[in-house]
Amino acid sequence: MYKLYGSPASRAARVMWALEEIGAPYEIVAAKPHSDALKAVNPLGKVPALLDxxxxxxxxxxILLHLSDKHGMLTFPVGSPERSRLMSVVCFLIDDFEQPLWTAAKHSFILPEALRAKEAILPACHHDFRNALASLGALLGDGPFLMGETFTIADIIAGHLGGWAKATGFPEPEGAVADYMARVRARPGWQAVAKARAAAA
Amino acid sequence: MYKLYGSPASRAARVMWALEEIGAPYEIVAAKPHSDALKAVNPLGKVPALLDxxxxxxxxxxILLHLSDKHGMLTFPVGSPERSRLMSVVCFLIDDFEQPLWTAAKHSFILPEALRAKEAILPACHHDFRNALASLGALLGDGPFLMGETFTIADIIAGHLGGWAKATGFPEPEGAVADYMARVRARPGWQAVAKARAAAA
Structure with a gap:
């Protein structure tokens, strides 16, 4: 059984979502960041980490790449044009869609207090996120998912970030992107994770 | 022949380095960001983009994943433990090692002037980068490369970022990490790119 290190409130939620979609059993291991137990799996001492x-x-x-390749689900085979497109979309999500949210989080509660500059950086974060929402719309096209008819790890990352953005007061998506966010987050896979998050809160 | 969109001064340099290591011929296409020519390859209108x-x-x-998988070089086969480790390291580099450099660049010359807050964010960027240097050292271990004896796309990303950090006055690596940066950047593959960068400057 997969051992997943990290709470449902962390980015481990994405891994849980993938495992729910795949239908693979897993066990959540409570391990504190930088604990010896976690460092045995991830030398950097950060969650999420997976032991397979x-x-x-x-x-x-x-971890999403590892699981999707292993189960042949939520992805496309290496060497196909679809795989290269999927990786382009995933990299856009990490570089452009997540980055403003993560920068704002760092300056809210992660950095040492003396280094935080939340008021100074938030306008730039919102600006970048608005641009990223427009890019997401361009990549989505007619959908229903980022890779067309196939639900993939890109939708898991985007759907998770959509909830994060809403919870932290970032600009809201409109039109087709708003419909897309509602569509992916209504899936039973995410609903199971959301339930676990609520129970843990 | 591969068509690479983006100048040697952009992150296209990483792609050039990979193509030099692979020994595959390529042509650089000068295309302005958001031009129609570029949007035909990348709907987001950004460089680098590759047409294969x-x-x-x-x-x-x-693009590095596409090329390394296609040529079976600078990577490991999907399904191997080494591939999963390589992807963990690559994601660390993008999330933690590049992010402070990219945030500082955004606030230096990319964001609209009214949104820039370089003085306010630079201490946090240097702090994060110092932590990332320590993490890089932990992942490197005894080296000589991030994946041990095999030079991979992770070393291309790290080596490129090392030069970027130095050029923009970020904290310098020491000891094994400094030796590592010198080792990868001395490779003929990077030296060929550096020559093209100098010629274009």
């Missing part, structure tokens, strides 16, 4: 037998994987995106 | 026959790939990391 003897193989340790860390960073939520790397 | 009919397949369009964008974002430097996605």
């Amino acid at each position: 037998g003897e193989t340790a994987v860390f960073d939520s995106t790397a | 026959g009919e397949t369009a790939v964008f974002d430097s990391t996605a």
